[in-house]
Amino acid sequence: MSKIQQLQLRHFRNIDQACLAFGDGLNVIVGDNAAGKTALIEAIWVLASGRSFRTAKPEHLIQRGQTETVLFCEVSDGERAHKIGLSRAADKVTLKVDGETLRNQAEMAAKLPVQLLTPESHRLLEEGPKARRQFMDWGCFHHDADFIHLWRTYRRALKQRNHALKRKLPANQARLWDQQLIDTAERIDRIRAAYITDLTPYLVEFCQALMPEISVQPACHYQPGWPKSADSYTQLLDEHYPKDALQGHTQYGSHRADIKFRFDGQDAMMTLSRGQQKLFVCALLLAQASLYEKHSGKPVIMLIDDLPAELDAKHRETLLKLLDLLHIQHILTSTADDLIPILNPETARRWHIDNGGISAETRT
Ligand SMILES: Nc1ncnc2c1ncn2[C@@H]1O[C@H](COP(=O)(O)OP(=O)(O)OP(=O)(O)O)[C@@H](O)[C@H]1O
Ligand SMILES: [Mg+2]
Structure with missing residues (x-):
């Protein structure tokens, strides 16, 4: 099964440093406007595709005042785990899978199959x-x-x-x-x-x-x-x-x-x-x-930015039930916790993001 087990970011947009250990099912990142939610989803997309879905200028991805951003994730494909890394300076990109430098992005995409739903997807x-x-x-x-x-x-x-x-x-x-x-x-x-x-x-x-x-x-x-x-x-x-x-x-x-x-x-x-x-x-x-x-x-990993902006409560629940049924790891963002129904509280993981700072939350 394709699952991102861990994601690390350094100097990516407004996120200075972050390390998230994702669960196999629902992963929710909650934060106010401009907190860095889209940045987090974008970082995973950049690892998977080498490109941003927001900008054609890679230097925009690097935190202001820094010269380089570094992204890393560990992905399990059910049989073994792969380490995928990308560092990006204004004029240079380095891609690595399991410690080996790659010349093109296709191998990373094959190891990290992600689907993306954002408010721009229509x-x-x-x-x-x-x-x-x-x-x-x-x-x-x-x-x-x-x-x-x-x-x-x-x-x-x-x-x-x-x-x-x-x-x-x-x-x-x-x-x-x-x-x-x-x-x-x-x-x-x-x-x-x-x-x-x-x-x-x-x-x-x-x-x-x-x-x-x-x-x-x-x-x-x-x-x-x-x-x-x-x-x-x-x-x-x-x-x-x-x-x-x-x-x-x-x-x-x-x-x-x-x-x-x-x-x-x-x-x-x-x-x-x-x-x-x-x-x-x-x-x-x-x-x-x-x-x-x-x-x-292997199932793909679904990234959903700002789910409540996309669907009403009834359809959010239907979609989450489908993702659960399909055993797809889903990483999604929202501006408020109560907008995301938690179908399996024991496996769901949640984070709060504030001004680029990410902290894991335990549900009470
Ligand atoms: N290269 C950069 N360096 C530092 N900060 C940046 C950089 N690029 C963007 N930002 C800032 O990062 C912040 C987070 O933006 P992002 O779009 O991720 O927020 P968001 O949580 O998705 O907000 P919304 O709910 O409005 O969609 C914004 O304040 C933005 O101005
Ligand atoms: Mg956003």
């Missing part, structure tokens, strides 16, 4: 396809060992092709990359399509659990990044070359993939209430978590 429905692609690709990355390599190869070929198109280089220099794009795009497409097909029954199940009032089932329509009417991506890339050359970039491909979520043929954004949209995003994350567990035998 961007997944609201905004453009990028967030949906990231969601889908998180699943594909954990689902298929070839995916990350294919995606990197695709991105490199796309970058080179776009570079040649933008600089109006001769056609053969741009088209040099076509075969690599085609080979990788078709394989990425198959992995993504299979992933969404596998995910859908779980999504149906969790939508039913969280929104029993909706009688129709959700449907996922995966779009590969090129029109379905095209005979093949090869032909499309060929036919579209003059337009790509004119526009200076590659219009169609895996970088334009998307998923449309529909209820009874209607776009989820159009038919669901604001609260239901948040529940739908929860259902998506739970579906992804369950599918991940089915494939890997």
Whole structure:
């Protein structure tokens, strides 16, 4: 089972030093506005993904007045524990797993599978396809060992092709990359399509659990990044070359993939209430978590920032019951203790955070 057993932070945003020993189930961090709750969730996300969900500038993560932040966690995967560490200075990042320095982040992500729900998560429905692609690709990355390599190869070929198109280089220099794009795009497409097909029954199940009032089932329509009417991506890339050359970039491909979520043929954004949209995003994350567990035998760790801002009391309880049932370690934050129902007081752990200082609480 994937569980964070211990988390240590140093000089991360407003948190000077902290060490938390998490429990296997519910872990709640309570604090006022600006106490550092999101910072704590962000620190775990940075360890898992190498990136923040709030800023593209890593120096923002380092406590003001300091030159480096250091994060460390111990994760158990049921068989053995792994030590994951990250230190980040303004211009340098060092990643370590079990004492060995890594060159890229993928291995850390594989050891620390986390899902994140924040008040911004409904961007997944609201905004453009990028967030949906990231969601889908998180699943594909954990689902298929070839995916990350294919995606990197695709991105490199796309970058080179776009570079040649933008600089109006001769056609053969741009088209040099076509075969690599085609080979990788078709394989990425198959992995993504299979992933969404596998995910859908779980999504149906969790939508039913969280929104029993909706009688129709959700449907996922995966779009590969090129029109379905095209005979093949090869032909499309060929036919579209003059337009790509004119526009200076590659219009169609895996970088334009998307998923449309529909209820009874209607776009989820159009038919669901604001609260239901948040529940739908929860259902998506739970579906992804369950599918991940089915494939890997390990549950993901769920991070939820500001749960009360997300869901009303009834749905908070339903979600916590589901997480409990799925045996998923969940680490969540709230501005008040009484907003989080404690289903299993004997195993739940709670902390109070005040101005970056974190102290464990014992429930009375
Ligand atoms: N690099 C930094 N160094 C020091 N403090 C920082 C840094 N970046 C952010 N802060 C401060 O950290 C504090 C905690 O912010 P955070 O967003 O984690 O609070 P929060 O508990 O999630 O609040 P809310 O309930 O309003 O969401 C804020 O006062 C913020 O200004
Ligand atoms: Mg916050």
